[in-house]
Amino acid sequence: MMDALGEPQSVLVLGGSSEIARATVKALPRARLRRVVLAGRPSDALDAAVADLAEAGISGVVAEQFDATDTPSHGEFIDRVFTAGDVDIVILAFGVLGDQAEAETDPSLAVTMATTNYTGAVSVGLHVARRLRVQGHGVLVVLSSVAGDRARRSNFVYGSTKAGLDAFAQGLGDALHGSGARVLIVRPGFVRSRMTVGLEEAPMTVDPQDVAAVVVTGLRKGKETVYAPGPLRFVMTGLKSLPRPIFRRLPM
Numbered sequence: 001m002m003d004a005l006g007e008p009q010s011v012l013v014l015g016g017s018s019e020i021a022r023a024t025v026k027a028l029p030r031a032r033l034r035r036v037v038l039a040g041r042p043s044d045a046l047d048a049a050v051a052d053l054a055e056a057g058i059s060g061v062v063a064e065q066f067d068a069t070d071t072p073s074h075g076e077f078i079d080r081v082f083t084a085g086d087v088d089i090v091i092l093a094f095g096v097l098g099d100q101a102e103a104e105t106d107p108s109l110a111v112t113m114a115t116t117n118y119t120g121a122v123s124v125g126l127h128v129a130r131r132l133r134v135q136g137h138g139v140l141v142v143l144s145s146v147a148g149d150r151a152r153r154s155n156f157v158y159g160s161t162k163a164g165l166d167a168f169a170q171g172l173g174d175a176l177h178g179s180g181a182r183v184l185i186v187r188p189g190f191v192r193s194r195m196t197v198g199l200e201e202a203p204m205t206v207d208p209q210d211v212a213a214v215v216v217t218g219l220r221k222g223k224e225t226v227y228a229p230g231p232l233r234f235v236m237t238g239l240k241s242l243p244r245p246i247f248r249r250l251p252m
């Protein structure tokens, strides 16, 4: 459990090879960190994440097999991780960006995006919440996106999955209110990571380390929602208030 200093002893990353999640684990206070479970699909990237965190001096880093789309397995998986020991921080980091144009011509690709980003998150998120409630402490960090704040023509399939995820995470946070456990929603803008390699950078682009710093500060301050970078909150407030005919014409 989090000690008196509020420092985590154990972390579970769902989407264990995520670059944002990896940077976040590295940025957490680590004096008391003893267990890090990187849950993901077996891959070189997952192995590399385990090795990288261990090299950074973080102890107790292990990989576990987890597939966001395999929802029937989620309950047993979460029970196994929590039964082995309390989990202070769960980072829900899995997600696919997909390709909007391909998704429009082949809706089965859109279904994969929705199944991973939304359905998978609803499934595992509810199982995590069930165990956090029993623990009476812990934080579920949900990697949402500004793309979910308002759907854009250029990536509305991804944006809609994140809008659903974000709404789910808000409600889950309210459901956990008073239980001792909570939810931190993270809304990054464009982040330079594996997910965005080769894409044209947007204004206010940041690195995974910048998102990590925002997450760590948000955890320390007990925030419910953070943007990365922080000022994107004001940009999104402005964008959300634009009338549709104007919003549609914006080059984004």
Ligand SMILES: NC(=O)c1ccc[n+]([C@@H]2O[C@H](COP(=O)([O-])OP(=O)(O)OC[C@H]3O[C@@H](n4cnc5c(N)ncnc54)[C@H](OP(=O)(O)O)[C@@H]3O)[C@@H](O)[C@H]2O)c1
Binding pocket: 014, 015, 016, 017, 018, 019, 020, 021, 040, 041, 043, 045, 046, 066, 067, 068, 069, 092, 093, 094, 095, 096, 097, 116, 143, 144, 145, 146, 187, 188, 189, 190, 191, 192, 193, 194, 195, 196
């Ligand atoms: N990069 C950005 O600009 C940006 C902006 C806003 C929000 N986000 C969100 O931040 C989160 C982390 O993204 P990132 O930038 O760190 O990208 P990343 O390194 O590509 O991480 C995405 C992670 O999702 C995992 N994943 C995908 N499908 C999965 C499945 N079916 N089961 C289990 N894991 C699965 C990937 O694992 P595999 O190695 O197995 O594919 C990978 O670990 C995502 O939810 C993303 O939508 C990213």
